[in-house]
Amino acid sequence: MSQRDIGYHRHMARWQPDARGRLEAAAFELFRERGFEQTTVADIAARAGLDKRTFYRLFGDKREALFSGSERVEEALVKVVAETDAAPFEAVVAAFRQMAAEIFADRRELVRMRQSIIESSPELQERELRKTGALLAAVTAALRAKGFDETTAILATESGGTVFRVAYARWVSPDSDASLADLIAEVATELSAITSSSPGRR
Amino acid sequence: MSQRDIGYHRHMARWQPDARGRLEAAAFELFRERGFEQTTVADIAARAGLDKRTFYRLFGDKREALFSGSERVEEALVKVVAETDAAPFEAVVAAFRQMAAEIFADRRELVRMRQSIIESSPELQERELRKTGALLAAVTAALRAKGFDETTAILATESGGTVFRVAYARWVSPDSDASLADLIAEVATELSAITSSSPGRR
DNA sequence: CCGAGCGATGTCACGTGGCGACATCACGAG
DNA sequence: CTCGTGATGTCGCCACGTGACATCGCTCGG
The missing domain is CATH 1.10.357.10 (Tetracycline Repressor, domain 2)
Structure with a gap:
């Protein structure tokens, strides 16, 4: 496909690069759209094409996504x-x-x-x-x-x-x-x- | 019974006085004994002879019990x-x-x-x-x-x-x-x- | 004396945060 | 080709916090 020289993904999106950055961006967007409390960690992960569990491996906290x-x-x-x-x-x-x-x-x-x-x-x-x-x-x-x-x-x-x-x-x-x-x-x-x-x- | 002029309790302890104070005291004790994170809101309520839900009616938060x-x-x-x-x-x-x-x-x-x-x-x-x-x-x-x-x-x-x-x-x-x-x-x-x-x- | 109303409590159910354990995949080295 | 490794997904769990509803025991008017 039109993927650059970056990671691989077959079924969904496994090993795309900069997971951290994508999660931060997704969190930032969602917090602005729905507000912090109305946003679920699963939402953030989904928008970044990742899983809830991965979020928690990169951030200690839902809040931490805003304080990097x-x-x-x-x-x-x-x-x-x-x-x-x-x-x-x-x-x-x-x-x-x-x-x-x-x-x-x-x-x-x-x-x-x-x-x-x-x-x-x-x-x-x-x-x-x-x-x-x-x-x-x-x-x-x-x-x-x-x-x-x-x-x-x-x-x-x-x-x-x-x-x-x-x-x-x-x-x-x-x-x-x-x-x-x-x-x-x-x-x-x-x-x-x-x-x-x-x-x-x- | 030997209850003073204070509230009533039959089966367990319904309407004992100063629920707030008792919860604060229970929380303080438990936090010292087991630590804050090892203490459950249900634990605090139980020690005070109350229910988890009652705790949340008197305190917005598990933490609030320490900041009254x-x-x-x-x-x-x-x-x-x-x-x-x-x-x-x-x-x-x-x-x-x-x-x-x-x-x-x-x-x-x-x-x-x-x-x-x-x-x-x-x-x-x-x-x-x-x-x-x-x-x-x-x-x-x-x-x-x-x-x-x-x-x-x-x-x-x-x-x-x-x-x-x-x-x-x-x-x-x-x-x-x-x-x-x-x-x-x-x-x-x-x-x-x-x-x-x-x-x-x- | 009794029933209505009321205020404090208990019960139940639910969504979510956060985490441990295990399975899975893609890669690189041998 | 196989095996290991690191990043990810899946599953299940417990505790936090809350809404809805049931219940208790008092208080007050009749």
Whole structure:
């Protein structure tokens, strides 16, 4: 048939290439069409020409099909933090700006669709929190590896994460056209202003 | 019989009082004995002398049995934020300190047990993240109601939340005996130091 | 004193998530 | 050609979570 130089399939579709990618794509489509909860794992597998069981061999979870980019994000973040020799908070902010430019910048519309899926399901929101938590833990570890003490590393990481989340929310919102990196820089200075006031107890 | 002025039960146990509390207690015990995933909802209900279906009428979820205190925490937090007239970040920190004194102070051992359960299960960790997220959203709303703009409210809230999480982690750790309120104050000043540095780009 | 109404519970059945065990297929090496 | 290997399909299972319906025991009006 008109199959390229890729896998083989006779009766149905056995050993087509990139099963993972096809499942991710199928999941993404179905989540948008019917919503996350209305989509069955069997549905996803069927659209990808595979079986439910195969899905679970490639993803730990139904939710995981939506969160496959996180390894790359983590790598990018850790790389910058490890290579930058600035104060911890500044290093984390720089890492987020760099990562935003590398990975998010030219996928704005895709990211918006993905985010709208996530916001439609509490289960997916939970999973996103867990994923970003893991990301931040990796950043904290990278900071610790540079000699900073635990508390400093955590506080810098969490603050940087807060900055990113706020900037990201703005960037994703439909009425924004600034670049994510710029938004991050803006929010970072706003944060500094807020947390550095005098002991103003009345 | 020797039943007090409380409910009735004939064949088994129909209409005993405080079904919710009994289910929470049963869940807590079983999670400690067998672990969260090894415990079945039917097990919990059985230990409480109830049926699986009743559990689901009182809790949305198997996980929810562990997270029932959050309404009280939210109330306490919002109350202080609404009544305090300090800068936003300081107000949030004050709210956490007050809440810690009111609710956590005299339950340290209980909190430690609960936390060890949560840390043993990714599912429970996800749920905890979601719960604290909801808490923080309420605090943000309270700040907004006082006239602060959205970004300021979010940044102050998230920063306060970060401070609390770090202080809480220290307080729960077995080798600490300082009060939670004091730890929060300490961490808050550490955070101010970290996020307020000069634009130190090399 | 009794029957109607009611609220909390139990019972049953079902779809789905997720997983272990085993069968099956296509390939590549010998 | 045969055999092994890795990716897949098939089957069966248990637990989660929910809708529909039955039941219990109280409370209140008659």
